[in-house]
Amino acid sequence: MPVFWIFVIVLALTGAGFVMGRSRALSSVDGDRRRLHSLPSYAGALVAMSAFLPALVLFVLLLALNATGMILTVATLLATLIGLALSLRLVSPEFRARNAVETGVRGLLIAAASVAILTTVGIVLSLIFNTVEFFNLYPIKEFFFGLNWTPSFGGGSELGMLPLLWGTLYISFIALLVAVPIGLYAAVYLSEYASHPVRSAIKPLLEILAGIPTIVYGLFALLTVGPFLMSIFGPNGPTAAIAENGWMHAGTAVMTAGLVMGIMLIPFVSSLSDDIINAVPQSLRDGSYGLGATKSETIKQVILPAALPGIVGAILLAASRAIGETMIVVLGAGAAARLSLNPFDAMTTVTAKIVSQLTGDADFASPEALVAFSLAMTLFVITLGLNIFALWIVRKYREQYE
Amino acid sequence: MSDATHSAPHKPTSRSLHAVDARTKRRNASESRFKAMGIGAIGIGIAFLVLLLSTIVMNGSSAFQQTFINVPVYLDPAKIDKKGNRDLADLKKATTFTYAPLIQNGLLDVVKKAGIETDLSKAKELKNLISASAASQVRDRVLADPSLIGQTIDFKILASSRVDGYLKGRVKRADIAQDKNISVAQLDLTDALREAGVIHKGFNSAFIFGADASDSRAEQAGIGVSMLGSFYMMLVVLALALPIGVAASIYLEEFAAKNRFTDLIEVNISNLAAVPSIVFGILGLSVFIQFAHLPQSAPLVGGLVLTLMTLPTIIISTRAALKAVPPSIRDAALGVGASKMQSVFHHVLPLAMPGILTGTIIGLAQALGETAPLLLIGMVGYVATNTPDGFVDGFVSPNSAMPAQIYEWAKRADPAFYERAWGGIIILLVFLLSMNIIAIILRRKFERRW
Incomplete structure (x- = not known):
């Protein structure tokens, strides 16, 4: 029987259980509900819950054990019926149905909250297992310190991580070079100079940039920014006179991805810094104005130094976003792993290589595919570390003035 | 400023207070320079926004x-x-x-x-x-x-x-x-x-409602089928992320005792919010596809991965909404004999609902535009040519999703597909925009200040 119909039948039984439990509670006191401990619908809810939940758990367990067909159907339906019958027997005037239901609901709430833990455990386990498997096939030292990235599914590939890490850091650096000054100046202006109506008009406008999906930025990099940079720095551009053949040889480059990623990060930096600047107490400003400082002097010499730890935290958070960003670099940065200082060279990143090693008809047992998991592990550790550090800084700073 | 007074005995000057001296001029100039930088930064930000949107419209409108x-x-x-x-x-x-x-x-x-x-x-x-x-x-x-x-x-x-x-x-x-x-x-x-x-x-109605086509038929390609894929994924996200997210927030906000376990959950949620989306793709690949053997490229798997990704967003906004309900409501309910559970489910939750819905819609919008994890569970490279037959089939049969389809088109060699990709972005942004507008209207209409 298809899973869908099992589901429908169990749901129908659950509904029937509710009605049966409710009417049994009512009939046990001959319709005089004052004699019941709990409202009759609680008895119904209890029966419904004990019909549905054990069946659901059993069903998922059996699916995990690859049970199919008759066993799955019979076991699930049986569990439903047993749960229904047993709980129906419990219903009596003195039975504390509400307390039972509330205990059950509380359990459900805890289970829901634990999904977050389960997700983390799932991520960590899947990364660790596959990473260990990868290091059984490929020397760990060469992965972390290798300078060459030349995967070939035929074998004999070199899988050094450093060129990828270099590309990632270089692109993130350029992105921050764009985003930090613009975002910071914007935040300062919005929080210190702008009038209320201007602020409430500009802030959402800037935040639109943060709401645009990254695939859009990726396409923008690939089809607009790349060709534009090519026309300036490419072999036919004005810079070709300075450097032979121009600096740029393809539209996809570190600069392309970095610029676009920088645009994406502007609202991120500005809204975080805005919060932090607003948290600086007014008394500091008043003190500075009282000494005769102008607004910009106050900002430069009082507010920014006071907010510095928080701003550093915000920049670190932005950096972790940049390092983990995928779509922009997949479309905008190129595919060649290269250790170069020229920002107009095509380079590739950790995230882009995770995608390219795991898409297509790769054999998941080969080191060329498994390397993606160790790359992801590296990425996970780096971003997690940055985040924890940044949040720690931000929190420490916030407490300072509270 | 502060070092002005102490130096050599002051020569009495007869200059007027209205005449600005050189130093004040310098300071004022620096002030207006600084302000101009701020305006410039905002101008650049908005210029980028305008550039981005106009590029999209200019390149994409011809797809229609x-x-x-x-x-x-x-x-x-x-x-x-x-x-x-x-x-x-x-x-x-x-x-x-x-x-x-x-x-x-x-x-x-x-x-x-x-x-x-x-x-x-x-x-x-x-x-x-x-x-x-x-x-x-x-x-x-x-x-x-x-x-x-x-x-x-x-x-x-x-x-x-x-x-x-x-x-x-x-x-x-x-x-x-x-x-x-x-x-x-x-x-x-x-x-x-x-x-x-x-x-x-x-x-070109076929572009909006039609199916994707093979590499050689750019003129025939449409986004309709992958739109359905996105729709089924959003159903999964809504059906799972909303109840789980709300339940988790209720527990953390109303019931959880201050102990190690609660702290662990809190730390996990804030960290999950910062994990790069591609890592969620890895999770989906190894847990849902390799371990649980769910079908590749299926909207069900995509929905599950996106659920895990959106949960932190929904939990954070739900908790804020629950926090905004004043304790007097809870006290009043408890005072007339409601149990703790009843006070939460009968009184606090309905009052927090507008805030929860707003957060959920914003979370869904985020999930709708997410691409990276979908790449790893095989929703790219699959040419979405068939409309799913039936409701259940929509969840389990291979499909693409709107952002994955756009990526797919962007990668094809024929530039004719680029126009489709930009057009697809217009459709995607229309969806996102309307979701956000609904969220804003909901918030405006139902927001209560206590």
Whole structure:
């Protein structure tokens, strides 16, 4: 029987259980509900819950054990019926149905909250297992310190991580070079100079940039920014006179991805810094104005130094976003792993290589595919570390003035 | 400023307070420079936004237009139905290769009738004007109604992507010397046919509702099927993330004791919010596909991965909404004898609902635009050509999703697909915009300040 119909039948039984439990509670006191401990619908809810939940758990367990067909159907339906019958027997005037239901609901709430833990455990386990498997096939030292990235599914590939890490850091650096000054100046202006109506008009406008999906930025990099940079720095551009053949040889480059990623990060930096600047107490400003400082002097010499730890935290958070960003670099940065200082060279990143090693008809047992998991592990550790550090800084700073 | 007074005995100056001295001038200049930098930064930010949006609209709006050709096709019984018995099984043996020449002949007749002078005298030479999809369009029509055989039927068929690109200005005469899919003579003919009204541009509803097409048929590709894929994914996200997120927030906000376990959950949630989305793709690949053997490319798996990704967003906004409900509400409920659970579910939760819904819609919008994790669970590289049959099939049969489809088009070699990708982005952004507007309206309408 298809899973869908099992589901429908169990749901129908659950509904029937509710009605049966409710009417049994009512009939046990001959319709005089004052004699019941709990409202009759609680008895119904209890029966419904004990019909549905054990069946659901059993069903998922059996699916995990690859049970199919008759066993799955019979076991699930049986569990439903047993749960229904047993709980129906419990219903009596003195039975504390509400307390039972509330205990059950509380359990459900805890289970829901634990999904977050389960997700983390799932991520960590899947990364660790596959990473260990990868290091059984490929020397760990060469992965972390290798300078060459030349995967070939035929074998004999070199899988050094450093060129990828270099590309990632270089692109993130350029992105921050764009985003930090613009975002910071914007935040300062919005929080210190702008009038209320201007602020409430500009802030959402800037935040639109943060709401645009990254695939859009990726396409923008690939089809607009790349060709534009090519026309300036490419072999036919004005810079070709300075450097032979121009600096740029393809539209996809570190600069392309970095610029676009920088645009994406502007609202991120500005809204975080805005919060932090607003948290600086007014008394500091008043003190500075009282000494005769102008607004910009106050900002430069009082507010920014006071907010510095928080701003550093915000920049670190932005950096972790940049390092983990995928779509922009997949479309905008190129595919060649290269250790170069020229920002107009095509380079590739950790995230882009995770995608390219795991898409297509790769054999998941080969080191060329498994390397993606160790790359992801590296990425996970780096971003997690940055985040924890940044949040720690931000929190420490916030407490300072509270 | 502060070091001004102490130095050598002051020479009494007779300058007016209204005359600004050099130092004040310098400071004021620095002040206005600083302010200008701020305005400049905001200007740059908004300029980027305008640039981005106008690029999207300029490049994408042409995807909503498509070039069509009106051709009367003589459905030659001698070719289509060689046995002459109109038997459906026999008719199906006639492939699209049988139909393509019929269309080309029809177009040649049109050219001759209109008296257009051209070097192209053979029907075969008109092949490049006509989309490869035209033959199957005619074939489907014949198979649906065999009685048409022998008649001359007017068809509105798609022009090839080169012709379409020529009319839209993407394909230029200067660039086609190396192109074996179109020639100068064919472009001349296109111009003539356009003046005769045979070739014309029309609204491209197939782009919005249609299916994706193979690499060689850019003119036929549509985003409709992957839109359905996204829709089913959003259903999964809504059905799982909303209840789980709300339940988790209620527990953390209303019931959880301050202990290690609660701290662990809190730390986990804030960290999950910062994990790069690609890592969630890895999780989906190894847990849902490799371990649980769920079908690859299925919207169900995509929905599960996106659920895990959106949960932190929903939990954070739900908790804020629950926190905003004043304790007096809870106290009043407890005071008249409600249990803790009743006070939460009967009083606090309904009051927090608008905030929860707003957060959920914003979380859904985020999930709708997310691409990276979908790449790893196989929603890219799959050509979404089939509409799912039925509700259950929509969840488990392979499909694409809107952002994955856009990525797929962006990666194809033919620039004709770029226009589709930009057009797809317009559709995606329209969805995101309307979701956000709904969220804002909800918030405006129901927000209560206590």
